[in-house]
Amino acid sequence: MNKVLSRRSFLRNSSEVFHKSCIVLTTPMILSACKEASKDYSDSPNFKILSVNEGKEYAAIASRIIPSDESPGANEAGVVFFMDNVLSDGRELEHNILKEGLKNLQAMGVENFGASGFYSLNTDQQDQLLEEIEGAEFFETMRYLTIAGMLSLPEYQGNRDNIGFKMLGYENRHAWASPYGYYDTGYPLLGDK
Amino acid sequence: MDTGVKYSNDTQVDFVIVGSGAAGGVIAKELSTAGFSVVVLEQGPYLKASDFKHDEWGYKHNGDLVWGKRKGHPQTFRKSINEKATEREVCFGYAHNVGGSSVHFSGNFWRFRPIDFNEASVLGPISGTTFADWPITYEDLEPYYTKVDWEVGVSGLQGSWDPPRSRDYPCKPMPAKSAGVLLERAGKALGYNPYPAPVAILSEPHNGRPGCIHCGFCNGFGCEVDAKSSSMSSMIPLALSSGNCELRTFCTVSRINLDKADNADEVVYWDRAGVEHSQKARAVVVCANGAETPRLMLLSESSRFPDGLANSSGMVGKNLMFNGWSSAEGIFDHPVNGFKSIPTTRVIHDFYSIDSSFGFYGGGGIDSRHPSDGLPMRSALDSGRFGGPRWGSEYKRLVREEFTHTAAFHGHSTSLPLASNTVTLDDTLKDRWGRSALCCTYKDHPDDIATAKFFQDRSVELLEAAGAKKINRTPVVEQESNVHLLGTCRMGDDPENSVVDRYNRSHDVSNLFMCDGSSLVTSGRGQPTMTIMALAFRTADHIIQASKRNEI
Numbered sequence: 156m157n158k159v160l161s162r163r164s165f166l167r168n169s170s171e172v173f174h175k176s177c178i179v180l181t182t183p184m185i186l187s188a189c190k191e192a193s194k195d196y197s198d199s200p201n202f203k204i205l206s207v208n209e210g211k212e213y214a215a216i217a218s219r220i221i222p223s224d225e226s227p228g229a230n231e232a233g234v235v236f237f238m239d240n241v242l243s244d245g246r247e248l249e250h251n252i253l254k255e256g257l258k259n260l261q262a263m264g265v266e267n268f269g270a271s272g273f274y275s276l277n278t279d280q281q282d283q284l285l286e287e288i289e290g291a292e293f294f295e296t297m298r299y300l301t302i303a304g305m306l307s308l309p310e311y312q313g314n315r316d317n318i319g320f321k322m323l324g325y326e327n328r329h330a331w332a333s334p335y336g337y338y339d340t341g342y343p344l345l346g347d348k
Numbered sequence: 349m350d351t352g353v354k355y356s357n358d359t360q361v362d363f364v365i366v367g368s369g370a371a372g373g374v375i376a377k378e379l380s381t382a383g384f385s386v387v388v389l390e391q392g393p394y395l396k397a398s399d400f401k402h403d404e405w406g407y408k409h410n411g412d413l414v415w416g417k418r419k420g421h422p423q424t425f426r427k428s429i430n431e432k433a434t435e436r437e438v439c440f441g442y443a444h445n446v447g448g449s450s451v452h453f454s455g456n457f458w459r460f461r462p463i464d465f466n467e468a469s470v471l472g473p474i475s476g477t478t479f480a481d482w483p484i485t486y487e488d489l490e491p492y493y494t495k496v497d498w499e500v501g502v503s504g505l506q507g508s509w510d511p512p513r514s515r516d517y518p519c520k521p522m523p524a525k526s527a528g529v530l531l532e533r534a535g536k537a538l539g540y541n542p543y544p545a546p547v548a549i550l551s552e553p554h555n556g557r558p559g560c561i562h563c564g565f566c567n568g569f570g571c572e573v574d575a576k577s578s579s580m581s582s583m584i585p586l587a588l589s590s591g592n593c594e595l596r597t598f599c600t601v602s603r604i605n606l607d608k609a610d611n612a613d614e615v616v617y618w619d620r621a622g623v624e625h626s627q628k629a630r631a632v633v634v635c636a637n638g639a640e641t642p643r644l645m646l647l648s649e650s651s652r653f654p655d656g657l658a659n660s661s662g663m664v665g666k667n668l669m670f671n672g673w674s675s676a677e678g679i680f681d682h683p684v685n686g687f688k689s690i691p692t693t694r695v696i697h698d699f700y701s702i703d704s705s706f707g708f709y710g711g712g713g714i715d716s717r718h719p720s721d722g723l724p725m726r727s728a729l730d731s732g733r734f735g736g737p738r739w740g741s742e743y744k745r746l747v748r749e750e751f752t753h754t755a756a757f758h759g760h761s762t763s764l765p766l767a768s769n770t771v772t773l774d775d776t777l778k779d780r781w782g783r784s785a786l787c788c789t790y791k792d793h794p795d796d797i798a799t800a801k802f803f804q805d806r807s808v809e810l811l812e813a814a815g816a817k818k819i820n821r822t823p824v825v826e827q828e829s830n831v832h833l834l835g836t837c838r839m840g841d842d843p844e845n846s847v848v849d850r851y852n853r854s855h856d857v858s859n860l861f862m863c864d865g866s867s868l869v870t871s872g873r874g875q876p877t878m879t880i881m882a883l884a885f886r887t888a889d890h891i892i893q894a895s896k897r898n899e900i
Contacts, residue, residue: 220739228744241410245418282740289738298739299729306725307405322744323751325687325724327402329572330561335689336526337682344505344521344544346532 200236204243204250208272210235212257215274217301219281227318229301237304237313249296256293260284351394351595352588357627361385362895364615364629366601366644369448370877371864371884372635373579374500377586378888379633380593384895387627388587389599389617392444395451397581400570404725408568413443413452420780425828427791433774439788440639440771441831445570446597447580448637449831450548450877454567454691455576456760457502457548458713458875459493459882461511462486463701467870474709477793478667478765482869483841483850490514492882492889500881501554501577504546509697519551521693522560526684527755528694531716534813535696545695545715548577548877557581562689567721579881599625600781603648604632604860610652612860618781631859631900633891635884638668638833638865639786642771645837645847645862647783658837658854658862663847667838668769668790669871670830672712672761674800676807677719678816679734679754686718686755687727696810700873702802710799712761712873714807719756727751733820757810759803760874763834764793771836792826800824832876837866851890852883859900863887 200210217229217238229235242250261271268280276284288294304311305319308327314320320327334340355361362384365372372388380386392415406412415421416438423440424433443452463470465482473479494515496502503519504510521544524532528545535542549566552559560575574581587593598620605626607613612632618624634641642665648657656664692715701711720727731747732738769791773784801824811819840846843855852867854860863884865876872879894900 221744222741224741224744226744241405244410285739302728303405303409303725306728308401308403311405319728320724322748323724323728324748325751328563330563331688332562333523333689334526335562336685338526338529338680338684339524342524342529344524346529346536346542 202239205235205239209254209257210239211274212261212272213238213297215281216285216297217304219278219285220298220301221305221322226322229305231315232305232313232318233315234301234304234313237307237311238300240312241300241303253293253296256296260288260293263287350588351597352593353591355385355387355594355627357625360628360630361387362630363387363891364389364627364632366615366632366634367448367636367640367864368446368579368584368595369635369637369864370450370579370880371887372633373447373450373583373587374881374884375633375635375863375888375891376593377583377590378885379891380587380590382892384592386587386593387629388593388595389601389615389627390446390595390597391600392446392597394446394595394597395570395580397570397572397574400572402563402565402569404723407452408723408726411438413445413568413570414438414441415444421785422777422779423786423788424774424777425788425790427789427826428768429789433787433789435777436829439829440786440833441829442637442639442833445580446584446595447578450578451570451576451580452568453831453877455547455549456692456715456875457546457878458695458873459511459513459546460486460489460872460879461700464870464872471704471709474764474795476766478767478845480765480840480869483839486511489879489882489886492885493878495885496878496881499555500548500579500582501550501557502546502548502878503551505544507543509541509543517546519554519559522547522549522551522690523693525686525689525693525716527686527716527718528692530680530684530755530814531694531696531714531757531810534810537813538809540696540698542694542696545692547690547692549690550575550577555582560690564687564689564722567691601636601644602781602783604634604644604657605648606650606652606657606857610857612857622781631861631891633861633863633887635862635864638836639771641862641864641866642836643773643783643786646773653856658847658856658860660856661843661845661847663838663845665771665836666767666769667765667835668771668788669763669765669832669834669868670790670792670827671763671832671834671871671874671876672710672759672792672796672800672803673827673874674759674761674804674807674824675719675756675822676804676811677733677754677756677820677822678811678814679749679818680814680816681753683752684718684755685752687722687724687751691721692717699803699806702799706798706802708795708798709764710762710795710802712759712799712803714757714759714803714810717756717758719750719754724751734818755811755814755816757807759800759807761796761799761803762873763796763871765835765838765870766793771833788829790827797824797826832865832871832874834865834868834871834876837862838869839867840869851894852887853890861887861891
């Protein structure tokens with residue numbers, strides 16, 4: 156491993172960043188009953204540590220970070236189960252910070268849209284709230300866990316059917332052979348003449 | 349699992365070696381095959397090729413190899429002694445397993461060059477630093493570099509670009525990757541001399557080990573086929589089959605005790621269950637790495653050595669060097685696919701010593717890589733370098749291009765030794781064994797930052813010449829963590845300002861040796877492991893000769 160290990164610490168120690176960056180929306184919004192998160196893995200989950208409600212909320216957030224559009228996203232990859240798995244692995248402190256962050260996000264939902272469940276908002280409303288908290292600890296942690304859940308080995312409970320790897324154009328092969336890419340095709344050992 | 353012969357703790361063995369990494373593995377093999385009884389104490393498990401997986405979450409994020417705070421091994425960091433050190437997950441990054449960091453390193457394997465050993469006298473002293481010549485020259489070390497090439501296994505192409513070498517590489521160079529081709533073509537266009545990167549990864553079968561299968565998981569991972577030339581793959585099996593070496597895993601050393609004549613007498617350690625043992629030895633060789641070796645010396649204080657064992661010079665833990673680093677990344681029209689095969693295949697060393705007219709000291713090399721080590725997760729986490737959203741549907745499309753169509757040209761460069769950059773024992777924080785946690789105090793010298801920026805400028809010019817569509821510079825910042833842990837028990841002829849002599853023997857304790865990154869007097873140009881292994885062969889050679897003369 157060269158240089159810095161992972162440039163991102165799992166979580167910062169303080170949730171202050173969240174509070175600082177959390178700009179409360181003032182424009183009144185009309186609550187939409189539209190519920191996109193129909194294919195919800197958290198309806199009858201068997202979580203290790205997450206509550207059913209947390210599961211629904213984190214799954215809904217992950218679904219906006221990696222949406223299901225013309226290709227599958229975080230929902231189909233089962234990212235929330237990855238989150239449950241790693242948060243249950245000696246990360247109580249981090250889990251508590253996330254719970255606090257979720258409370259704040261839900262409060263923003265009440266204030267702006269009159270609904271406390273993030274999952275019950277429509278996707279425009281969800282995105283609006285997430286844009287407000289981008290860069291804050293809670294959002295960055297959710298983004299981190301969502302991406303990690305997309306691209307870890309399926310044995311960690313996310314990346315079902317290698318959905319994340321397919322998104323990236325990556326194939327988890329045991330071996331590759333030259334040529335690897337466009338530019339090395341036919342390239343001689345000592346370079347071009 | 350085969351861990352060799354068994355020795356009783358009460359029986360004095362010839363040598364206890366603390367640590368089984370790049371240096372410890374080499375010395376264990378050399379001493380045991382020469383007929384000496386050897387006990388190797390390693391604090392991690394004995395993982396082998398069949399244990400390793402393409403597990404980015406486990407190795408890169410969960411600390412499976414590189415322990416940190418979550419595993420009960422917190423560390424602290426500060427930029428100067430005037431600051432309060434704050435707790436970090438990991439600051440000194442090293443693998444805790446048989447083979448140490450030689451298991452999970454990139455395999456980039458540059459020899460040092462003659463100038464690395466006598467640069468201080470060529471350039472003159474640099475004010476405010478402890479910049480010094482080595483007590484040995486490149487010529488002294490060359491036979492041992494060649495030993496590493498052949499016994500450990502190195503792939504490369506002999507040419508005018510090499511420092512003087514007495515024998516060709518044992519294995520042909522690895523096939524060029526697209527990022528290497530982009531660097532080589534651009535380098536030639538700008539008048540430089542790019543060449544195939546020497547790597548400690550076998551391109552073809554050698555010494556009974558297979559060639560690389562180009563899976564792409566080198567940097568931060570253990571090789572799944574034993575093609576990477578770690579000491580675990582190349583040296584430890586030979587040590588164990590000698591019939592003279594016992595490997596004790598999950599053994600964490602707490603201190604080295606002296607006898608009445610002030611010679612190292614026994615090594616005290618905890619086993620996996622936390623039970624304390626001690627092993628008697630005729631001599632002790634500490635190869636625990638540039639952070640753990642000084643820590644062990646400091647923990648082994650006594651009335652004879654109140655400031656730490658073998659520390660009459662006061663230099664134990666000082667002069668920490670990380671190596672400088674910079675990166676510029678480009679996005680290209682066609683697939684680069686840096687996630688396949690080894691980290692780097694081409695290097696440019698035309699700026700090994702930056703001309704003094706630039707007004708700062710430094711030098712290094714540039715190699716070609718994937719911007720996120722070719723790793724799927726890290727690539728997606730890092731995505732957005734070239735603009736665009738960091739989440740949502742548009743991000744999903746961009747992340748694919750950034751994973752497959754990018755190359756990074758990295759600068760690897762010098763760090764000046766400073767007495768103020770240190771490894772010390774934290775005042776309050778303890779690890780899971782109750783030992784004082786490692787405290788890092790580090791601030792790059794301004795010349796190191798200037799050098800890193802110089803290399804980033806060259807990388808940007810090379811990316812432009814290579815035809816990159818968009819280019820990003822990763823900001824050059826003062827470093828707060830690293831895996832290169834160098835200089836903290838430096839080698840020298842003068843016992844007043846060095847910890848070990850030219851043969852890696854303690855100036856203070858005649859049957860105590862230290863050999864690892866801590867021995868280095870200067871930082872080299874960013875790839876220290878080859879030199880650490882060569883020093884280990886040289887140290888072992890000296891120990892064997894001195895033993896025969898009854899000088900140990």
